[in-house]
Amino acid sequence: MSDARPIPFRPATEETPATRLALIGLAIGGLGLLVFGPLLIVFAEALAQGWRAAFAALSNPDAASAIRLTLLIAVIAVPLNAAFGIAAAWFITKFDFRGKAFLITLIDLPFSVSPVVAGLCIILMFGSNSLLGGWLVASGYPIVFALPGIVLATMFVTFPFVARELIPVMIEQGRAEEEAALTLGASGWRVFATVTLPNIRWALLYGVLLSNARAMGEFGAVAVVSGKIRGQTATMPITIEMLYNEYLSVAAFSLAAVLTLLALLTLFLKTALELRHADQLAAARRH
């Protein structure tokens, strides 16, 4: 008993330092292989022949047209989806009706449908072989292999994003504030603009951010409906595929680097929103 060394104190609710270190190491190693590695290689490959080559690739007419098209699609599809998300969240959270759970399931449906199958569905609905599509093509409004089809495909894959962010937040906030405003004589639009919107703006922004990132980057659904016409229906991701398959590595990775910067910006804004306005997003992060 004379030379008993003191046992280092360790709370019973913690792992040993060795276990901790091993788990942190696994986490860093795994993310290094899967996330940080790919992130770095995009920029390394884009700049493999220097800045000049990368910028030359971006100012190529096809690349420039792809960038314009991708921006145009996002500008059309994201606000439409935001409008849908707000309407759906209002309908679902402000009224009581039968089949609500079923409606939510239907809104979530695009998450469990492969983007390729989504594109296939749009071709079967609006393609020139279908009844509706044949009539639209004959009247001079082609949907498939044209802008409207790409927008529809993009909207399909991003469909649930905004609604899913808003519904939990609006359920948590309840209806009391809106009811008070109504009792005081405010009109419906005034209630929405001055009571509801300030409560949901950060959740709305969060949903729009995620939906925009997906809209600009969607590949599978767009690949099926776009027809991949260079300079016309080739979005940025489609152009990346075409350049890559032609072994134009620097050009492909330069465009990829632009989209990667957009992804990093999205993550930065998303993290900032989560840090600053966690209370107004909280409901969405609880499952």
Next chain:
Amino acid sequence: MGKPLIHRSPMPGLGLSMGVTLTMLSLVVLLPIGALLWKGASFGLGNIWDTINRERVWAALFLSFRLSLFAALFNLVFGVLLAWVLVRYRFPGRRILDAAVDLPFALPTAVAGIALTALYAPSGAFGAIAKEFGVKIAYTQWGIFIALIFVGLPFVTRTVQPVVEEIEREVEEASATLGASRGHTIRRVILPMLAPAALTGFALSLARAVGEYGSVIFIAGNIPLKTEIAPLLIVIQLEEFNYDAAAAIGIAMLLISFAMLLAINLIQVFSRRRIGYV
């Protein structure tokens, strides 16, 4: 009489919000899916079966679902580990690691596809190391496996993280005072609490992997019977304007995914009932 279809409410905007919701849902999602099912119905059950019942289609379906299951299982384990590390431990760079988990949500799949291929090809940084050990990653099923892990990575972590945050230390202390070792506490107390959320994340990750196309086709090599995934088979049929066959494979994929999600939902209901909280 039963409940009314819609309860009367003083809230404004019923007609408008219901109209916008149902119109857009129908136009963007329901009618196109209906068109697929209609195509399948007019093609006929027998023809659908004949289309699917070919070696190449079976191989692609089996490959897609098998590798998606493996990738989702990997993400289940790694995702719970990540959630635990990010919530419980404090170390430099934790915030960056936390934000990095979401990169697969934000990074376009085509970009992920070419980046993973550049890394894991035999000439790439990681691929060269694997080659030293005699393993080929890109253009084999290993490559598909890695791409599917990538796209499903955030789901389990993001569903489990809030649950880990809410675990009360008292529960762990109680377990420890009753004589349980740390490992025993984790196995019998903590993991059961995380199970429902982890299963939700697993299901989302699986659903995402099964349908994934963009990140896989670059790294897969796309050799029929070996590394050809089911979504690619649909694209090939479409490029040959073979809409009937594309619809048949599409319907098969839809049915199998829904069956899997249903099974996972049932497991979840069962596990929640057994553990005793919602």
